[in-house]
Amino acid sequence: MRFIDKEEIAKALDYPSLIEALRNAFISDIKVPPRHHHDFKNPKEGMDSTLLLMPAWEESESIGVKIVTVSPNNTKYNLPAIQGLYLLMDAQKGTIEALLEGKTLTVKRTAASSALASSYLSRKDSSSILIIGTGALSSELIKAHASVRDIKDVYIWGRDKSKALKIVDELKDDFNIKAVDNIEDEISNVDIISCATLSVEPLVFGKFLKAGQHVDLVGAYKPNMREADDELIKTVDIYIDTNMAKKETGDIKIPLDTNVISEDDIKADLFELTREIKEGRTSDSSITLFKSVGHGLEDLAAAKLVKEKLS
Numbered sequence: 001m002r003f004i005d006k007e008e009i010a011k012a013l014d015y016p017s018l019i020e021a022l023r024n025a026f027i028s029d030i031k032v033p034p035r036h037h038h039d040f041k042n043p044k045e046g047m048d049s050t051l052l053l054m055p056a057w058e059e060s061e062s063i064g065v066k067i068v069t070v071s072p073n074n075t076k077y078n079l080p081a082i083q084g085l086y087l088l089m090d091a092q093k094g095t096i097e098a099l100l101e102g103k104t105l106t107v108k109r110t111a112a113s114s115a116l117a118s119s120y121l122s123r124k125d126s127s128s129i130l131i132i133g134t135g136a137l138s139s140e141l142i143k144a145h146a147s148v149r150d151i152k153d154v155y156i157w158g159r160d161k162s163k164a165l166k167i168v169d170e171l172k173d174d175f176n177i178k179a180v181d182n183i184e185d186e187i188s189n190v191d192i193i194s195c196a197t198l199s200v201e202p203l204v205f206g207k208f209l210k211a212g213q214h215v216d217l218v219g220a221y222k223p224n225m226r227e228a229d230d231e232l233i234k235t236v237d238i239y240i241d242t243n244m245a246k247k248e249t250g251d252i253k254i255p256l257d258t259n260v261i262s263e264d265d266i267k268a269d270l271f272e273l274t275r276e277i278k279e280g281r282t283s284d285s286s287i288t289l290f291k292s293v294g295h296g297l298e299d300l301a302a303a304k305l306v307k308e309k310l311s
Helices: 006-012 015-027 072-077 102-121 136-146 161-171 250-257 270-274 296-310
Strands: 002-004 036-040 049-057 062-070 082-090 096-101 128-132 153-157 176-179 192-195 214-217 237-240 266-269 288-291
Touching: 002 296, 006 096, 006 102, 006 296, 015 102, 015 136, 015 270, 015 296, 049 296, 062 102, 062 296, 082 102, 082 296, 096 102, 096 296, 102 136, 102 214, 102 237, 102 270, 102 288, 102 296, 128 136, 136 153, 136 161, 136 192, 153 161, 161 176, 237 270, 266 270
Parallel strands: 002 096, 128 153, 128 192, 153 176, 192 214, 214 288, 237 266, 237 288
Antiparallel strands: 036 049, 049 062, 062 082, 082 096
């Protein structure tokens, strides 16, 4: 069995190839049973952590399972919130093919999922993006979105501006990028807004949106967490990665439970978009929203691509 580390995964997963692999995965017949989502007490931190078990398989081909923990307080230890491993196996014989470092795989496929959605939902002439959050996903979201749209101007906000400045320094040769003091400074001026945080309270407010924007919500992975307010949710055309978003994220579940929106307001998921069952953006003036919670087929597709690239 081979262990594939984060450096090998990062090198193997260029965004054009990964986005196309995810597109094909959503079109395919990969089987994905309900994932295990367990919140557990973490009294030493004073808040819950989360354990996720995410299996998926292609019959007689490949089978994989991801084991991931999410520890929201890890920032104080200078550690990523996401930690985990991915086990890739042969589905015909059951043999173990590889063990992959899980954080990098997750970050890459999550950013690629947002970019895949953006290819259907953002305006084709989008050239600017505001990134809200400075975690492991932030720089990857910039690069992923830039692989499907000609992104030139990047703005980044985080509670700790020093972390935003580190990302600016990392990507300054590729983009016109700057850290901002307040979300409101640029939110009304950009074409795409991408939010990847562990916030419980909304950070993105509908009153600041303008016609033609695309909103990409990546955080809020629990039913009590939100990155967007009700005004935003009832204003936009809503798209999700899978139906699990209706149950797992407060950005969708809370507005559904309080009748701010109904299930009819959800236009499509990634299965329907990639299979051309339903349309994405239909007007340059509409405001689109994509909310993701992650899906096991994304991990399997990404792990298979890593294995293929390294073979």
